[in-house]
Amino acid sequence: MRRVVVTGLGMVTPLGTGVETSWNRLVAAESGLRRIDRFDVSDLPAKVAGLVPGEGEPGGFRPTDFIDAKELRRNDHFIVLAMAAAAEAIADSGIPLATDEQKNRSGVLIGSGIGGLNAIADAALVLEKQGPRRISPFFIPSALINLAGGQVSIKYGLRGPNHSVVTACSTGAHAIGDASRLIRYGDADVMVAGGTEAAVGRLGLAGFAAARALSTGYNDTPEKASRPWDKGRDGFVMAEGAGVLVLEEYEHAKARGAKIYAEIKGYGLSGDAYHVTAPSPDGDGGFRSMTAALRSAGLTPADIDYVNAHGTSTPLGDELELGAVKRLFGDAMKNVSMSSTKSAIGHLLGAAGTVEAIFSILAIRHGIAPPTLNLENPEEAAEGVDLVPLKAKERRIRNALSNSFGFGGTNASLIVGVPD
């Protein structure tokens, strides 16, 4: 079986532009959550979000570094963020894209949970107020989810598989898993894979708030709002950003002397078949996706040193995931560190799975488990479990498991590790 390794990393998160900035601030226990100031939130119950810092702030994002001014107007922000993360990952990997053969064997698989929600909201208002003749010819391509990958493919000449994923908050994990299988099956040697999201807006916030999914009790202390497994948690915090990996067939990467960050060792998928927004109360969906990932990796729980949890800071979800992990790991639980990086960056929805896979890879590379911020008063079920509260922890990490669970009952688990 062909093996798949990671040779390039790129991200834009509420902790900043670029992998190094985001990681350094993450392990320094900094928060990317803030009071929303881009638009009116006076009539919304949730007023905090993880927003990518703007120009002039530390790690500030400047769109025109990644897309020209003309194209910027024609693309929803979720596409712009994906292009930025892809630019970093592709440059980092040094993949050759000169010959027809190289281009034809390199593909893209970038997804989003929601896509161009703000573009759709804006266009609907134009339609209502000014009529159909004022709708831009670029409206549809600015909002379509697969156009994040489409734009990346056009910019870099990636002419292999051109695919996308839409599985809510599992999107970013499914993108990596599915792209790695395209390489395993020989459809491509290189895949640029990831997730992107930019749905923080009045419509997105109103929708998630109506579903009673968001934190509303920390509007005046935004950095405290995301607190996985803490007794005071009251919902997730919406966030924006993108993560992109360059995945490459192992021998292909070795032959060109590429820097290899990690191997994609395992990938598991499952469905809850239970409810549109609530997780199955027995936590079995997550348990089965993790089990499937271990099976595909040929590993046991004792081989896993770090779990990057889905851990969104919702009352029910955190408890069920913790229960499922404990049930799966059994005695091996005492040697595992598990944290939720959503405590620092919020929930990047369709980008979360990719950004968290990158954090898991960096945890392995640097021997550091990133912290769970705001875990001041853990729930009882967390007794005896190392949830890396408040501060990062140095430790040896050979293999890491990253979970993503989405609306619709869609679950994905990835295992990344040091290549044997």
Added chain:
Amino acid sequence: MSDIAERVKKIVVEHLGVEEAKVQENASFVDDLGADSLDTVELVMAFEEEFGVEIPDDAAEKILTVKDAIDFIKANS
């Protein structure tokens, strides 16, 4: 009336991201200025908005150069 020409050229520069010097009156949007089919639709919309005119589809199809646009707007605004 030269004001119309200047405003047309400004819109073309902004929407197509081309250098001002290239936007001569005889320049073709597609052949000389690199516009594709979506660009030309957007350009016509921008002319409509700027000059408060309606450019029907059959007229828009005949606006192929900078001069075509200027002439249409002069005749209809």
